[in-house]
Amino acid sequence: MIEILEWLSDNGQTVVVLGSLISAISTLAIAVLTVFLWWENRALRKAGSEPNIVSHFEIHSGGSGAVDISLSNVGKGPAIDVSFTILADPDNFRKYDIKISHDKDRPAITLIPQSEKFTFHFAIGYHLVYPKGRDAKEGIDPLNPFTINVKWKNALGKCYSKNYLMDIMQFDDLPGIFEKPPLLKIVDSLDNIGQEIGGLRKQANDLRELVDTTVIRDCALQKTMGNPVNKS
Template identity: 40%
Template sequence: MAIAILTYHLWRENKALRKMSSEAEIVPHFETHPDGTGGLNLCLSNVGPGPAMDVTFSIISGEAEFHRYGVILDHSKRRSAITLVPSGGKFSFLFGIGYQLFNPKDGDAGEPLKPFQVEVAWRTSKDVNIVKKVHTLDVSQFRGLPGMMNMPYALQSALELKAMNQQLAALTKVLAPIVGFVDATKPENQSRQKAKGNPEPKEGGGGQ
């Protein structure tokens, strides 16, 4: 009887160890974007020893504030599940820009996006049951850190190019009426003479 009881307990422990060695654990969290200062990524990291299959995530609270802070992630779209996140792996995507996440469009500067909840779901390679867990994410953990309030270099360059294009467009409108005129001054003229040119001169001759 004692041997039977001991064998049963050993069997249960071995089963639990086998299950633990194949269990996945998906944790959502923030990390800074690797391509420049200011960007904030939302990551789904697998911190468990086993692979995670059919991984999904959804925002279940706090999404009403996203528009005020210019959050880039479109949480309203329905997406297919991520097929696989291996052990130690992660799936990350751009969530928002740091300086915008601390400056609402219609509020006080320095007021961060309020904490919100994310539900993640997945299953292990040997289990058909779906595991679901809810985590709370808070951007205020980056408050006051150097670089988080700066505009990313790529975005800054894009805005500068946009401003230059607008200035060139305005300059083109000012110069457009002038380009159609040619200098018709003769040596005997005491003042400069202008003649309206033909924007599409015919072959073999010039327009006046």
């Protein structure tokens, strides 16, 4: 103990320097940690208040077989001036019965609130795997994957932009998605019945043009033209 005291007495200046150095290092470490915690808290607050728009497919709940596209705000703040652009091969898009024009410029959507979405009809499911005029017996030929670019702003005017790959084959092998919905099958059946009735009506009109005027004393079948028939 006496030796330690003597060493401290002989090296007092060194001890003071070392103590000051250790104190400075500790202060610097606390300052760095404080800045780090401030930055992390700022990032968490920002993540908790910023809008985030995601583009995705949705199956319409009405049972019509419709496939919709939704722009969902999964963030924690309102999305302002939301716009989207479909980046696709125009020749490939024209092969299918798609209800939205992929190359049209549209005004921005004014607002998509937090936890809300904007949804629009894209196509009937089976129209996305069978090109126009293609028989189902020939097998599917699905729409090529395409990209949707979405842009929006936060409440302070900061701009965001994200690209989302849209691939209809994410629904492959899921029952009912790429099949003709029951309501459309009924409509097709009614159309077929209407065409058959139309054919029978024409045959009936043709028969009405000649009227049988044969009487018992006639030795041959007698036919007389009936009233004019409107064939329009």
